[in-house]
Amino acid sequence: MADQELVPGPGQPAAEQLTWPEIEEHRDYIKQLLETTTGTTIHQCLRDEQKLKASLASFRRWVQREPAGRGGPLEGHGAAG
Structure with missing residues (x-):
């Protein structure tokens, strides 16, 4: 039981935030590409x-929740895909 308490499950903020700093390193690149490219394609490029x-899934959650400076969520034409 102690192991279950130490390991956050999917969808829990602590679990998501473990990978978000890695994604954050690419914020400007992601923001630029979201204007013309799907989130799935951007994730694949970053992965490869x-x-x-x-x-x-973590990448998509980050895109949906991260503010783009003053302008709100980092969502462009391809953010959902």
């Missing part, structure tokens, strides 16, 4: 080219 370890 930058060795991003965060899952697609």
Whole structure:
């Protein structure tokens, strides 16, 4: 039982935030690409080219929740895909 308490489950903020700093490193790149590219494609590029370890689900949650400066969530045309 102690192991279950130490390991956050999916969807828990602590679990998501473990990978968010890694995604945050690419904020400007992500923000730029979201104007014309789907989130799935951006994640794939980051995974293949930058060795991003965060899952697609974590990446999508980050995109939906992270503010883009003053303008609100980092969502563009391709954010959902």
